[in-house]
Amino acid sequence: MASSNACWIDDPASLRARLPAAPARIGLDTEFIRERTYWPQLALVQIAIEREGGIDVLLVDPLVPGMAEALRPLLADPGIVKIMHSASEDLVAFAHTCNAVPEPLFDTQIAAALAGVGGGMGYQRLVQELLGIALAKGETRSDWLRRPLSATQLEYAADDVEHLFALHDALSTRIDGLEREPWLREDCARLVATAGNMEGERWPQLGGRAGQFLDADAQRRLLRLLRWREQYARAQDKPRSWILDNELATLLARDPPADPGALQQRLDTHPKAPRKLAAVIWQALTTALPDEAEAPLSSGEEPDRKRLKRLQQAVATRSAELGLPDGVLASRKWLEALIEGADWPGALSGWRRVQLEAVLAPVLRETGDTSTASV
Numbered sequence: 001m002a003s004s005n006a007c008w009i010d011d012p013a014s015l016r017a018r019l020p021a022a023p024a025r026i027g028l029d030t031e032f033i034r035e036r037t038y039w040p041q042l043a044l045v046q047i048a049i050e051r052e053g054g055i056d057v058l059l060v061d062p063l064v065p066g067m068a069e070a071l072r073p074l075l076a077d078p079g080i081v082k083i084m085h086s087a088s089e090d091l092v093a094f095a096h097t098c099n100a101v102p103e104p105l106f107d108t109q110i111a112a113a114l115a116g117v118g119g120g121m122g123y124q125r126l127v128q129e130l131l132g133i134a135l136a137k138g139e140t141r142s143d144w145l146r147r148p149l150s151a152t153q154l155e156y157a158a159d160d161v162e163h164l165f166a167l168h169d170a171l172s173t174r175i176d177g178l179e180r181e182p183w184l185r186e187d188c189a190r191l192v193a194t195a196g197n198m199e200g201e202r203w204p205q206l207g208g209r210a211g212q213f214l215d216a217d218a219q220r221r222l223l224r225l226l227r228w229r230e231q232y233a234r235a236q237d238k239p240r241s242w243i244l245d246n247e248l249a250t251l252l253a254r255d256p257p258a259d260p261g262a263l264q265q266r267l268d269t270h271p272k273a274p275r276k277l278a279a280v281i282w283q284a285l286t287t288a289l290p291d292e293a294e295a296p297l298s299s300g301e302e303p304d305r306k307r308l309k310r311l312q313q314a315v316a317t318r319s320a321e322l323g324l325p326d327g328v329l330a331s332r333k334w335l336e337a338l339i340e341g342a343d344w345p346g347a348l349s350g351w352r353r354v355q356l357e358a359v360l361a362p363v364l365r366e367t368g369d370t371s372t373a374s375v
Contacts, residue, residue, distance in 0.1 A: 012070035027164030040093035043144035091195030119325030222253035228284035
């Protein structure tokens with residue numbers, strides 16, 4: 001095993017006994033399965049703990065009754081920094097299984113991007129890049145719900161947290177030297193908030209390009225269907241596409257059936273349609289939402305490609321000046337939203353706005369809408 005101090009934990013009392021009273025930081029990772037469910041099925045929790053003279057790795061079995069409750073105080077303790085890598089889905093798994101999202105968070109993938117090491121780097125590559133250690137990749141598609149886990153699985157799982165402290169030290173030094181700790185704190189806090197949001201995205205109809213070419217009434221019908229699907233998929237713990245796929249949702253929004261019978265006929269002839277859910281789909285399709293009048297609607301027009309290209313060039317220039325990898329400052333989707341008049345959406349609203357507003361303002365002013373282009 002990669003760590004001589006790795007230990008299998010399958011009893012909540014043993015976990016409590018092995019955890020130090022108040023560690024300043026822990027390394028944290030999970031293995032989960034998300035093939036046939038809406039929520040990630042938490043299958044293993046790996047915890048790295050600093051001890052005098054070395055590191056202990058606890059391989060915790062979350063399938064054991066009472067283990068989620070035993071993990072919760074550690075995850076929720078605001079005095080313990082949780083070091084994780086590419087943590088978004090792990091956070092959702094913890095939120096669902098343990099009713100706690102690990103915070104404060106130090107995500108080594110985000111830190112590597114902000115430190116200029118590389119954008120979207122995998123854990124193995126980052127360990128190789130910063131620490132010069134080559135890790136095995138053989139268990140990425142394992143069945144982590146089986147018991148007992150194999151020796152190879154346990155070794156792979158231990159590797160995933162054993163080097164997090166060294167990454168934390170190396171990346172913190174770079175981040176502090178660049179004075180970007182507030183950027184990292186903001187991005188990690190946003191990741192935690194997203195994982196803890198149990199309501200789902202407010203305007204899901206904006207996520208797919210097909211829905212952007214519907215008229216206003218059809219976009220509102222699509223919003224109703226997607227909101228219903230999100231709630232139903234969560235409640236049933238099934239993938240969204242198993243409940244209602246995007247193509248069928250768009251078709252029903254564009255050309256709604258005249259009555260429940262017509263809807264049932266449409267479902268009966270459509271492959272993979274949820275035929276048994278015709279009644280609830282009809283109710284969702286025809287029931288106005290309290291806030292749908294506030295829903296942002298797409299004009300259905302293609303974005304101004306020349307203006308978008310100029311924005312992308314300005315972002316690329318500023319990224320190069322800051323030594324940031326491509327895509328870290330602003331995505332194409334965010335820039336398109338700015339062109340359409342959005343007020344610095346999502347991640348653009350914080351430190352990115354400070355870095356970009358002055359260089360994007362001249363291009364945004366060309367739209368004739370100065371509300372998002374003020375400097």
